[in-house]
Amino acid sequence: MNDQKTILLVEDDAIIALAESIQLKDYGYHVIVAHDGNMAVEKVQTDPDSIDLVLMDIDLGIGIDGTEAAGEILRDNDIPILFLSSHSEPKIVERTQNLTSYGYVVKSAGITVLDAAIKMAFKLYDAKQELIIHNAETEAQKRELQCFEKRYRRLFETAKDGILILDPQNGCIVDVNPFLSEMLGYTKKQMLKKCIWDISPFKSISYSKKLFKELKEKEYVRYHDLPLERKDGNLVFVEFVCNVYLVDRKKVIQCNIRDIKERIELEETLTADIERKEAMLSELQHRVKNSFAMITSLMTIKSRTAKSQDAKKVLQELSQRVKSVSDLYSLLYETKSIYDVELKTYCLKVINSMMFQDIIITSEIEVVKVSTKYAATIGMILVELLSNAIKHAFPDLRKGTIHVTLKEIDSRFELTVSDNGIGLWDDFDISKTESMGLHLVDLMVSQLKGTIAFRSDHGTKITIDFSSSFDRELFQEFEHLHHNSYAN
Numbered sequence: 001m002n003d004q005k006t007i008l009l010v011e012d013d014a015i016i017a018l019a020e021s022i023q024l025k026d027y028g029y030h031v032i033v034a035h036d037g038n039m040a041v042e043k044v045q046t047d048p049d050s051i052d053l054v055l056m057d058i059d060l061g062i063g064i065d066g067t068e069a070a071g072e073i074l075r076d077n078d079i080p081i082l083f084l085s086s087h088s089e090p091k092i093v094e095r096t097q098n099l100t101s102y103g104y105v106v107k108s109a110g111i112t113v114l115d116a117a118i119k120m121a122f123k124l125y126d127a128k129q130e131l132i133i134h135n136a137e138t139e140a141q142k143r144e145l146q147c148f149e150k151r152y153r154r155l156f157e158t159a160k161d162g163i164l165i166l167d168p169q170n171g172c173i174v175d176v177n178p179f180l181s182e183m184l185g186y187t188k189k190q191m192l193k194k195c196i197w198d199i200s201p202f203k204s205i206s207y208s209k210k211l212f213k214e215l216k217e218k219e220y221v222r223y224h225d226l227p228l229e230r231k232d233g234n235l236v237f238v239e240f241v242c243n244v245y246l247v248d249r250k251k252v253i254q255c256n257i258r259d260i261k262e263r264i265e266l267e268e269t270l271t272a273d274i275e276r277k278e279a280m281l282s283e284l285q286h287r288v289k290n291s292f293a294m295i296t297s298l299m300t301i302k303s304r305t306a307k308s309q310d311a312k313k314v315l316q317e318l319s320q321r322v323k324s325v326s327d328l329y330s331l332l333y334e335t336k337s338i339y340d341v342e343l344k345t346y347c348l349k350v351i352n353s354m355m356f357q358d359i360i361i362t363s364e365i366e367v368v369k370v371s372t373k374y375a376a377t378i379g380m381i382l383v384e385l386l387s388n389a390i391k392h393a394f395p396d397l398r399k400g401t402i403h404v405t406l407k408e409i410d411s412r413f414e415l416t417v418s419d420n421g422i423g424l425w426d427d428f429d430i431s432k433t434e435s436m437g438l439h440l441v442d443l444m445v446s447q448l449k450g451t452i453a454f455r456s457d458h459g460t461k462i463t464i465d466f467s468s469s470f471d472r473e474l475f476q477e478f479e480h481l482h483h484n485s486y487a488n
Contacts, residue, residue: 004028004029004030005028005029005030005052005053005122006029006030006031006032006050006051006052006053007024007029007030007031007032007051007052007053007054007055007118008032008033008034008040008043008044008051008053008054008055009021009024009031009032009033009034009055010034010035010036010037010039010040010054010055010056010057010060010066010069011033011034011035011057011084012035012036012057012059012060012061014035016107017033017035020055020084021033023111023114024055024111024114026111027111027115029118032051036060036061036062036063036064037060037063037064037065037066037068037069037072038063038064038069040054040056040069040073041064041069041072041073044073044077044079045076045077048076048077048079051079052079052080052122053079053080053081053082053102053118053121053122053125054070054073054079054080054081054082055082055084055118056069056070056081056082056083056084057083057084057085058083058085058087058092058095058096059085059086059087066083066085067095067096067099070083070096070099070101071099074099074100080102080121080122080124080125081099081100081101081102082101082102082103082104082105082117082118082121083096083101083103083104083105084105084107084114085104085105085106085107086106086107086108087106088106102120102121102124102125103117103120103121103124105117156175156177157177157178159177159179160179161179161256161257161258162176162177162179162180162183162184162238162256162257162258162259163175163176163177163179163180163254163255163256163257164176164180164196164254164255164257165252165253165254165255166196166242166252166253166254166255167253168216168244168251168252168253170195171195171196171197171212172193172194172195172196173191173192173193173194173195173196173199174192174252175192176188176191176192180257183230183236183238183257183259184228184230184231184236185230185231185232186199186231196212196255197212202228215242215244215253216244219243219244220242220243220244221240221241221242222239222240222241222242223239223240223241224239224260225237225239225260225264226238226239226240228257236259236261237259237260237261237264238257238258238259238260239257239258239260240255240256240257241255241256241257241258242254242255242256293326295322295326296319296322296326299315299318299319299322300315300319302315303315303319330349339371339372340369340370340371340372340375341369341370341371341372341375342367342368342369343365343366343367343368343369343370343375343378343406344365344366344367344368344406346375346379347363347365347378347379347382347404347406348363348365350379350382350383350386351363351382351386351404354383354386354387354390356390358394358397358398358399358400359390359394359399359400359401359402360400360401360402361386361401361402361403361404362401362402362403362404363403363404363405363406364403364404364405364406364407365404365405365406365407366406366407366408368408368468370468374448377444377447377448378406378415378448380440380444381415381441381444381445381464382404382415382417384437384438384440384441385417385437385441385462386402386404386417387437388435388437388438389402389417389419389421389460390402392421392422392435393419393420393421393422393423393459393460394419394421394422395422398421400419400420400421401419401420402417402418402419403416403417403418403419404416404417408468411467411468411469412465412466412467412468413450413465413466413467413468414463414464414465415463415464415466416461416462416463416464417461417462418459418460418461418462419459419460419461420458420459421459421460422459423456423457423458423459423460424454424456424460428454428456430442430452430454441464445464445466448466448467449466449467450464450465450466450467451464451465451466452464453465
């Protein structure tokens with residue numbers, strides 16, 4: 001019943017000790033007997049963890065008495081001690097009151113009362129242990145809270161942003177940190193217990209009360225560029241952020257005020273630098289466009305004066321390829337674009353430059369933007385495919401039609417060039433063809449991580465499929481490098 005609690009029974013009378021020991025054992029306790037105070041102290045010191053309670057007589061004959069023995073035990077051990085004595089005189093009982101005892105039982109009360117007193121002593125001891133643990137936890141929490149408060153105060157006092165703490169009911173300033181005092185030129189005393197709209201820096205803000213009302217409703221307001229008037233009359237431009245939070249179930253408003261003078265100056269410098277570099281890039285595009293135009297013109301002149309027909313064809317083909325790149329830079333310059341190009345406009349420029357007598361070129365091209373590098377590759381592919389169709393699909397100056405489509409399907413581009421010409425020979429294999437143009441197309445399609453397919457049915461249809469997400473990755477990488485170059 002008592003989980004075999006071990007009791008040290010300290011009783012100098014051997015017969016009484018035996019009788020009490022038997023009774024306690026009948027009630028389920030394990031009993032160890034000590035016949036004097038010194039023996040009791042020695043048993044506790046030898047193995048204190050094996051004893052759950054000391055049942056101590058006061059009058060122990062020769063040697064130290066029960067109260068002295070109890071004092072010796074309690075000096076080094078925390079063990080519940082219950083006094084059991086035949087004395088009921090006030091003077092005897094008073095001797096136990098200065099000790100940490102768990103009760104006083106008169107021997108004549110009987111085993112039932114003694115058992116109840118023992119159980120109560122155990123409950124009191126357990127409650128004391130729980131209280132000790134609770135107090136230790138409370139003390140630890142108190143120290144932790146003090147640490148947090150010290151850390152917050154240090155952060156508040158040393159922050160390089162201005163901080164205001166406001167009363168959410170009336171807008172009065174509860175606290176202000178040194179940095180804000182220095183920023184505005186007002187002492188802490190001059191700002192405390194005043195409403196935010198009553199101090200000079202915020203008086204010029206006609207919507208201060210409206211701002212406070214909005215803050216109470218939304219619990220968050222932010223202004224990126226707010227002018228505040230310092231005590232000396234000068235303006236300081238700040239980023240003003242206020243939010244509401246709970247402290248001990250009470251709302252508190254905190255306003256963070258950051259001087260953005262350096263940021264504004266840096267942004268102006270960066271903006272000027274970007275504009276200057278963009279102007280340089282635009283000028284470079286213009287010069288590249290003119291250089292390509294000059295190269296194309298020289299090729300055209302040379303092709304007309306060339307005596308060999310093969311030389312004329314080579315120069316004309318090269319001129320078309322160079323012109324496709326020239327058209328790209330012309331478009332970039334016209335649209336003042338740096339990183340991307342509208343693909344439909346560019347492809348139409350390429351197609352218009354390829355118009356040939358008696359051959360009609362039609363198109364269905366979706367409006368989509370791609371990076372300049374991607375567009376240049378697509379333009380070169382289109383030039384080669386159109387040149388190949390014009391050269392081989394319509395022999396003997398026959399009339400014909402070429403149709404170009406470009407569309408985006410599920411993050412992929414599909415470029416198709418089809419004609420109603422003579423078609424391909426039966427065992428056509430792009431890897432075995434002698435056409436340099438098709439070999440170039442095959443290489444460029446691989447560069448785009450795409451595939452190429454040929455079909456010959458009442459003409460020729462060439463379909464190129466490639467990922468549009470690949471271009472997004474290229475473009476994002478370019479933007480990242482561009483951003484880092486300015487950051488550096």
